[in-house]
Every structure is written in structure tokens, then in C-alpha cells.
Amino acid sequence: MDGRMQRLKLRVPRVGPLWKAVLVFLAVAVAGQLLGIFFSRSMQAARPQPSLSFTSANSPELSLGSCQPQTHVMFLKTHKTASSTVLNMLYRFGEERGLRFALPLGYQFGYPLPFNAHRVKGYQGPHVMEYNIMGNHMRFNKVEVEKVMPADTFYFSILRDPVALAESSYAYYKVVAPAFKRAKGLADFASNPQRYYDPRLRNNHYARNLLWFDFGLDHNANFSERLVKKGEALVHRAFNLILLSEYFDESMVLLRHALCWPLDSVVSFSLNARKQDANKRKSDKGSGLTEGLRQKLREWNALDWHLYVAFNVTFWEKVRRFGKARMAMEVAKLRTRREFLARICLRDGGRPVEASRIRDKAIRPFQSGPVKILGYELQPGLDNATYQACLRMIRPEIQYKDLLDAHQFPRQIAIARGNPLRLNPQGRAEHKRTTVGQGVTYGMSLEPSRNTSLEEGKGPLR
Numbered sequence: 137m138d139g140r141m142q143r144l145k146l147r148v149p150r151v152g153p154l155w156k157a158v159l160v161f162l163a164v165a166v167a168g169q170l171l172g173i174f175f176s177r178s179m180q181a182a183r184p185q186p187s188l189s190f191t192s193a194n195s196p197e198l199s200l201g202s203c204q205p206q207t208h209v210m211f212l213k214t215h216k217t218a219s220s221t222v223l224n225m226l227y228r229f230g231e232e233r234g235l236r237f238a239l240p241l242g243y244q245f246g247y248p249l250p251f252n253a254h255r256v257k258g259y260q261g262p263h264v265m266e267y268n269i270m271g272n273h274m275r276f277n278k279v280e281v282e283k284v285m286p287a288d289t290f291y292f293s294i295l296r297d298p299v300a301l302a303e304s305s306y307a308y309y310k311v312v313a314p315a316f317k318r319a320k321g322l323a324d325f326a327s328n329p330q331r332y333y334d335p336r337l338r339n340n341h342y343a344r345n346l347l348w349f350d351f352g353l354d355h356n357a358n359f360s361e362r363l364v365k366k367g368e369a370l371v372h373r374a375f376n377l378i379l380l381s382e383y384f385d386e387s388m389v390l391l392r393h394a395l396c397w398p399l400d401s402v403v404s405f406s407l408n409a410r411k412q413d414a415n416k417r418k419s420d421k422g423s424g425l426t427e428g429l430r431q432k433l434r435e436w437n438a439l440d441w442h443l444y445v446a447f448n449v450t451f452w453e454k455v456r457r458f459g460k461a462r463m464a465m466e467v468a469k470l471r472t473r474r475e476f477l478a479r480i481c482l483r484d485g486g487r488p489v490e491a492s493r494i495r496d497k498a499i500r501p502f503q504s505g506p507v508k509i510l511g512y513e514l515q516p517g518l519d520n521a522t523y524q525a526c527l528r529m530i531r532p533e534i535q536y537k538d539l540l541d542a543h544q545f546p547r548q549i550a551i552a553r554g555n556p557l558r559l560n561p562q563g564r565a566e567h568k569r570t571t572v573g574q575g576v577t578y579g580m581s582l583e584p585s586r587n588t589s590l591e592e593g594k595g596p597l598r
């Protein structure tokens with residue numbers, strides 16, 4: 137593993153290097169699963185003697201067989217939790233099956249305003265159309281989501297340790313959240329958050345209880361046992377499954393079995409990881425924070441911390457019911473598959489590279505704020521079907537959303553053909569031009585041409 141790369145969103149300090157390795161492979165494996173169908177037909181011909189033999193996607197190993205795959209799925213895409221990797225899985229699953237996505241007008245559903253059904257592109261009223269998958273950023277609002285998604289929708293989301301999340305949030309949002317901007321660094325912020333935090337200022341939600349905020353709860357409320365129990369109960373009622381970033385592979389196994397999806401649908405390469413700078417990676421914990429400051433961040437984000445602890449209990453209870461030995465086997469299978477697919481799909485053994493080094497615009501990740509977002513390059517010489525399947529696994533979020541949008545709303549693209557500058561009403565063409573070469577901030581360059589809201593299509597993506 138390249139020690140310079142931190143798969144930050146998924147970091148577990150205690151098992152750092154091993155986890156990093158696992159993540160890379162995991163990511164690779166997810167991608168691979170999707171490819172199973174293609175590989176079984178095309179790979180032997182395409183590549184000289186792959187060292188592993190393939191199984192067909194219909195074999196019991198890859199599909200769960202006896203159940204019906206769930207095709208009504210809502211994913212609350214929380215910030216800084218590996219959720220871009222999850223969204224890629226949903227995009228692939230839906231694209232391969234021609235499912236209909238509830239897509240935002242821009243790239244988020246009016247975030248940070250609470251979700252409203254009218255944020256869904258083409259929405260014509262409650263249940264007029266059957267939507268299969270919804271997963272772009274929003275501030276959750278159950279009543280409105282239920283107008284869009286069918287009654288039997290499977291709801292899930294993902295949480296992450298609030299200390300690691302604060303670290304990641306700081307790295308991404310230090311230029312947009314006033315509370316972060318005012319502090320001299322994360323340690324300074326953590327030592328006395330109250331000093332820098334004004335709840336009235338826009339974008340400060342990134343600096344306090346961001347998970348609560350994303351779940352639609354009051355992230356500025358004063359902590360009390362009663363309140364956290366209430367929040368927990370609300371999340372329990374609204375969501376079928378809550379995953380944990382720190383246990384991403386176990387999460388994918390639980391998800392797969394809950395949805396009855398084939399293995400390849402939950403094998404992925406880690407997307408939207410950021411590059412860690414040199415001095416940070418030297419410290420044990422990754423963030424350079426002392427235990428005292430970490431504790432302060434837990435207190436500052438007490439609502440998130442309690443939510444996380446509560447759903448950690450729930451998570452391991454689900455694993456216990458699933459069977460610990462069975463889980464270990466399934467996780468191993470997933471990792472093997474990821475490694476296999478990484479070898480097939482990814483150049484340089486799947487080592488993530490800086491966006492500026494990726495020549496193909498279709499797979500160059502957009503850059504967000506001061507952080508370098510890493511991407512992948514595909515193996516040269518793949519046959520078409522394999523190439524397409526590999527491409528799906530590494531296609532960055534923005535490009536993928538544009539592609540699905542174009543599938544679902546072909547008319548606009550046809551009209552736009554003659555005029556590349558108007559290719560996309562939310563400013564895609566404009567953005568593409570500005571990001572060629574180096575890391576222009578996504579949030580700053582992407583301006584929606586229609587005024588759907590303060591935030592639509594604007595602001596940091598993740």
C-alpha cells in the first residue's frame with residue numbers, strides 16, 4: 137500500500153495500515169462483482185490466462201438465488217462517511233437494470249435545506265411515477281421523501297465515528313464553514329469550539345453534529361439523554377439499516393443480504409477519498425489530535441457521538457444474528473472479489489492517483505475545496521464489455537449523475553447537442569471546462585443556471 141494515501145473516510149485508527157489495504161481491495165472487489173457477468177463471458181478471451189477462474193454471475197456464489205432483489209431503495213447520503221462509494225453502487229445497480237432514479241435538479245436535493253419532493257427532477261406529484269432509487273445528498277425529511285418513494289422502499293444510511301468525521305469535515309469545509317475558518321487549525325477548533333461557533337451562520341452545520349443535521353434533526357439542540365433516545369428512535373423508525381464506515385465490508389455484507397443483491401453489486405473501489413498531507417500521516421491517529429482533544433470533539437458532537445454508539449450496538453447485534461463465522465466468510469469472499477476486479481480493471485494495481493494525472497475527463501473526479509480527491513485509471517487494452525463494467529465502478533459521482541440524467545431525460549440532451557455550452561441546465565459543461573488540468577474547487581465553479589434554491593448544485597458536494 138502506498139502509505140501516503142489515506143482512505144480517510146474509512147479509517148479506523150486502531151487497525152490503520154491493515155484497514156487501508158483492505159479498503160483498497162474492497163473497493164476493487166465491489167467493482168468486480170458487477171463485472172461478473174461480463175467477465176465470465178469476455179475475460180478469458182480478453183486477457184491471457186487470468187489467475188483466478190470466474191464464476192458466473194448467476195452462480196450461488198454471486199447471487200443469493202432464492203430471494204427477490206429489492207429495487208426500491210433510499211439511501212441517505214451522509215457527509216464524510218464513504219457515502220460516495222455507496223452511491224456508486226446504487227448508480228451501477230440501477231443503470232444496469234434500467235431502473236428509474238429520483239435525481240436532483242443539480243447534484244444535491246436542495247441541501248442544506250430540508251428535502252422537498254419538488255427537488256426531484258421531473259417530479260409530478262405523490263407517486264405519479266415509480267422511482268426505484270434515491271441517494272443524492274439531502275437533509276432528510278421523511279414526509280417529503282415518502283411522497284416520492286414507494287411504500288415498500290428500503291431505507292438505509294451510514295454513520296462514522298464523529299471524531300474521524302470532524303477531521304474529514306474540517307479538511308473539506310474549512311473554507312466554507314465560518315467556525316472552521318476562524319480557528320487556526322482543527323486542534324484549535326477542538327480545544328474551544330464554542331469560541332468559534334455561531335449557530336446562526338450559514339454552513340456551520342458542517343462543524344457540529346453533522347450526522348444529526350443530515351438526518352433532519354436539530355444539530356444545535358442541547359444534549360440530554362432524553363433527546364438522544366428520541367433521535368435514535370426516529371432513525372430506527374425511518375431506516376431499515378444503518379451501516380458504519382469503519383466496518384465497511386461487514387456493512388456491505390449486511391446490505392447485500394438485506395437487499396438480496398448479487399455480490400458484485402456491493403463490491404466497490406473506494407471513491408472520493410482524499411489525499412492526506414505529509415505531516416498528518418505521521419501521527420498515530422491520523423488527525424494529530426491528542427486524546428484530550430478527541431474527547432472534546434466527542435463532547436462537542438455529543439448528539440452524533442451517542443447516535444453512533446447506539447447504532448454501533450445495533451450493527452453488531454445484526455452481525456451476531458447474521459452469524460459471526462458466516463460474516464467472516466462473506467467478508468473474505470467480498471475482499472477476494474475486490475482484489476480480483478482491481479487486478480482486472482485498475483492500472484497500477486489500483487493505486488489511487490491525483491485527479492490532475494487522469495487524462496480521461498470521464499473518470500477524473502471533481503475536486504472539492506482545499507482537498508485533493510483521488511481517482512483511478514483503467515487498465516489499457518480491456519475489451520469493450522469489460523471496459524464498460526470497469527468504468528462504471530470508477531466513474532465519479534458528478535459524471536455518473538450527468539449520465540443517468542441524460543438517460544432519463546434524453547430530450548434535453550438532444551436539444552443541447554447543437555450547443556455544447558448548454559449541454560446541461562445545471563452547468564455541467566461550464567464546470568468541465570474549469571476543472572481541466574488542476575483542482576478547481578467544485579463548489580465554487582458549479583453554478584446552476586436556474587435559480588432553484590440557494591444551494592442547489594452549489595456548495596461543496598460532499
Ligand SMILES: *[C@@H]1O[C@H](CO)[C@@H](O)[C@H](O)[C@H]1NC(C)=O
Nearest residue numbers: 335354355356357358359360
Ligand atoms: C442550551 O443551553 C444553554 C444554557 O445551558 C442555553 O443558553 C441555550 O439557549 C440552550 N440552547 C438550546 C438550543 O436550547
Ligand SMILES: *[C@@H]1O[C@H](CO)[C@@H](O)[C@H](O)[C@H]1NC(C)=O
Nearest residue numbers: 297444445446447448449452
Ligand atoms: C462498537 O461495538 C464494538 C463491538 O461491540 C465495540 O468493540 C466497540 O468498542 C464499539 N465502539 C463504540 C465507539 O462504541
Ligand SMILES: *[C@@H]1O[C@H](CO)[C@@H](O)[C@H](O)[C@H]1NC(C)=O
Nearest residue numbers: 174519520521522523524525
Ligand atoms: C461497447 O459497449 C457498450 C455497452 O455495452 C455499447 O453500448 C457500445 O456500443 C459498445 N461499443 C462498441 C464499439 O462495441
Ligand SMILES: *[C@@H]1O[C@H](CO)[C@@H](O)[C@H](O)[C@H]1NC(C)=O
Nearest residue numbers: 584585586587588589590591
Ligand atoms: C435568482 O435569485 C436571485 C437572488 O435570490 C434573484 O434576485 C433572481 O431574481 C433569481 N432569478 C431567477 C431567474 O429566479
